[in-house]
Amino acid sequence: MLLYFIIPFDDYIRALPNILMGVLVVAFPFVVSRSDFVKIKRLPMLVLLGFFAYLVLNALLAGRLEEDLSVLKKVLITVGLVFLYIPVQGVKKVEKAIVFSALAAILFSAINIIILANSGTGFEFGDSAMLIEGLLIDRIYLGMLCLLSILASYSSLQSRYHPDNRYYVGNIIINVIFILFIVSRITIVAFVVLFLMGQLYRSRRGPQMMVVTGTLVLIIAGAFILNPDFRHKLLYTNQDDSSNSWTSIALQNEPRAIIWDSAYEIAMEEGLTLGGIGFAETNRRLMEQYDKRIDDPEVLQNFQTKRYNTHNQYIDFYLATGLVGVVFFLSLLGVFFYRHYRLLYPTALLATFMIYAFVENVFHRQIGAYYAGFIFILLCLHFGQNGPKEEADQPLTQ
Structure with missing residues (x-):
């Protein structure tokens, strides 16, 4: 409770979230029981763990584990929060x-x-x-x-x-x-x-x-x-x-229009890729695209200073981890949807995550990883053990 309460105040008490995560890790063996591990056998947990294992293995085999570690640690926060929540009822x-x-x-x-x-x-x-x-x-x-x-x-x-x-x-x-x-x-x-x-x-x-x-x-x-x-x-x-309508924003002045166009160009240059080029390499290639595409020196400096990433988690996983990675990610979201679509609350949580993932690289920011962890905790552990059949007997809006 304290961890999730203080997350927005990270700039003022930067060390405390990390300290609390450390406390949770140390305390975990003392509070978990053998029966709690039954929750890991649920399909969403297995797919989530499999997805993270693929990200690490893919980076390791490609020799880019160290340079991609900053993003992998954010994904680990999300997976770790779900795993640490296993003993909690x-x-x-x-x-x-x-x-x-x-x-x-x-x-x-x-x-x-x-x-x-x-x-x-x-x-x-x-x-x-x-x-x-x-x-x-x-x-x-x-x-x-x-x-x-x-x-x-x-x-x-x-x-x-x-x-x-x-x-x-x-x-x-x-x-x-x-x-x-x-x-x-x-x-x-x-x-x-x-x-x-x-x-x-x-x-x-x-x-x-x-x-x-x-x-x-x-x-x-x-x-x-x-x-x-x-x-x-x-x-x-x-x-x-x-x-000038909202559409004009997206087409003319919205930074994401330039960012996504640059990401598309990188995808076209690479062709169909199974393993991707890595998170760090994706950002480097984006910087090169900005240099080619942006004529205004002030705008270019802003893009390069802020080192804009893809601002789309789906595109980011495709470029960085390849077709296998994005299929794994979409499969995880698909499993969440299949198991919970009969209930409004978990479906709304999933929709929230998916909408924000369209405009933000959630796993590039620690705060994004924490909130993704909150959503995944509920989707992996809280709603039903046997999917829609078990949940069908419950009120649809619960």
Whole structure:
């Protein structure tokens, strides 16, 4: 619980997450029992362990284990968290840690933004760069944390009246308002996708969910009507030219358009590859592509200084680990989907991971590996042992 609570504060207490991971590793032999290892026999666990074993073996045989170690260690964090969770029964406490962690991150960011706004440095709420400066962590991962908090709160709602429901509903509303405030586009898209996906399941949450739905619609409508800056950030590339749509962002000014085009060129140069070229080599080749493609010296310097990776986990695994690696990765996601598609909550967790993996290399950042670990813990260990047949008897929205 403490580990997942403090993850967003890694820049301020950098050593503590590593210390806690060390404590978990040392304590593991003293708390695990032989019966706990039965969980490893579940198909998702076996595929996850097989996937990691392939990544290590592939790098070792290709002689690039040392240079790819930084990424492999991030994947190991995710796999290790799942493995270390084997002795733990239930997930409610770690879900509450996610909820309180999101609230703490929101509170910290809000206070920081208020301080910046009153610091006399010309802070403007309409300035995205200044807003981002006030956030506790990168906007994309803060949005992911808020979305996980929303899902954890939703899963905890009781179908009948319960006094705790008001707190979970309140937490959902707070997180949605904050997501709209920081204008995290990918998080907004993910939230809308999950909301629409939820309509495919027979929801029996009762009147409180009607209140939540109505409130969210009013919040989003109010954000569009009352905040022109929100509309421009979400829909336009240039506030002075409303003809530039969100599509124009992706095609013209969005860095990922250049990054993905560069990654595509590398894939074409390599042809069909079974083992890939490695994570470090992929980044080196991307730097070469940026040098060829970007004419603006300032933009080129920004790309090279930040050393932009592929910003797509699927592309990254294909280029770095080859066709075998990406098929292994997609098989893992497929196994998760097959075993849990009858239940909204685990399916929503899987969809969240898959959506963020389209725009971010989750396993290139330690914070991404931790949140992937949270999702994989629930998908590997929490929901049913026998797949859809066992889960079919449970309410679809649980």
